[in-house]
Amino acid sequence: MQKKNYYNVIIVGGGISGTALLYTLSKYTNIKEIALFEKYNDIATLNSNAKANSQTLHCGDIETNYTLKKAIKTNKTATLLENYGKLYNYNEKYMFKIRKMALGVGDKEVKFIKKRYKEFKNDFPYMQLWNKKKLKEIEPALLKGRDKNENIIAMGTDERYSAIDFGEIAKSFVRNAKKENESIDIYFNKEVESITQLGDKFKLSINDGKYYFADYVVVNAGAHSLLLAHKMGYGKNYSCIPIGGSFYYSKMNKLKSKVYTIQNPKLPFAAIHGDPDIIHDNTIRFGPTAIALPKLERYHHAHFIDFLDSLNPSSEVFNVFYDLLSDKDIRDYAIKNFLYEIPGIRQKLFAKEVQKIVPSLTKDDITFAEGVGGLRPQIIDKKKKKLLLGEAKIDTKKGIVFNMTPSPGATSCLGNALEDTKLICKFLHATFKANKFKKELL
């Protein structure tokens, strides 16, 4: 069937953010003409793919760099995705109840976990405090080989869905959106090269020389979102540093839970954790590492010019880097993570990190997972002169929105989609079926 070249809404990017929006628009609004453009030949081939990310539904309960307030907010968006999974019976298919915990090692961290447990108890009543004896019973790998004088404790739960295949969920969003609205168009192998505003419409220029028009555009293009915004003159106060994250595999099937270590509150990245891989049997993953890379996609041809364009270097960006690297903890972290990528030495160095979780694992028990891991587009706010902790949105209020989605961007896909759906409906005077959304997903 001949596809159209004009739509009410065009979504750029077929990762979990773009597909979640496609789903909410198709199911919870009366907007009919919707299209999604994806530059590769499938949905979720980059950061939303299960190979690229940590497969964690971040609820805020084990992410120890979140304040209680941020944890409550994150939990709300995580719950939307959990409810979506339940609505379509994806339990134990794409989302799994793997036991999860935040592990404290040593007296200082034990004290920290106990304090945090008390602070979180009211809002996260399902969380439990597990002492050494209990941990030995439920996750013996944490104790085996550990110095018997080393104090450990964890706060965790068996009750929440904690592991999720965001890539499969993204594909399910497209399938379920099509069931609601047969007329939506999905374009693969179509890279949006530039967007221009022409009166009250937007013209999208595609790499094959074609043009498409829309009343409203949402750019959910991962690390490329800011690049497209800059090309239109938006978001110049933001700069993007792509942070690669790699993983190590272990076939020593010693861990049954998702075990997160204590995070450094100064850093926006998840601390190293270990967990069973949900896409490879009998494989435990440790990671992710965090390394700044001069490209916008991890494993594709590096577009250095695009990187420079979205970094948008300036004295403010330099100052943020300078301030970050003046902090000894951050400097040590950056150096350590750089070394974790260097063949020959990385395995031995990373094994030390892993031993905090599973003391009996040695360098011979882990291997660098080649071709695994993605990129987090971390955003620097030049005006505030700081690295932002999570996602960022540029709402131009003119009918185009750009989303930048580092972690926990996959968890908050439906939260972001809800926000954008409301913006779109308001702008286009369309109807948002709020009660239906509330009943099914909230």
Ligand SMILES: Cc1cc2nc3c(=O)[nH]c(=O)nc-3n(C[C@H](O)[C@H](O)[C@H](O)COP(=O)(O)OP(=O)(O)OC[C@H]3O[C@@H](n4cnc5c(N)ncnc54)[C@H](O)[C@@H]3O)c2cc1C
């Ligand atoms: C190591 C690592 C671990 C992570 N762990 C977690 C986790 O455990 N939990 C969590 O919630 N989040 C996690 N994240 C973050 C999460 O992966 C991302 O927030 C999420 O995948 C972003 O989804 P997205 O759809 O916005 O972007 P992407 O998945 O990057 O999708 C963007 C899409 O846009 C397409 N595109 C780009 N440019 C164009 C263009 N010009 N035209 C057309 N299409 C275009 C791309 O091909 C791609 O398909 C992790 C990230 C990394 C790197």
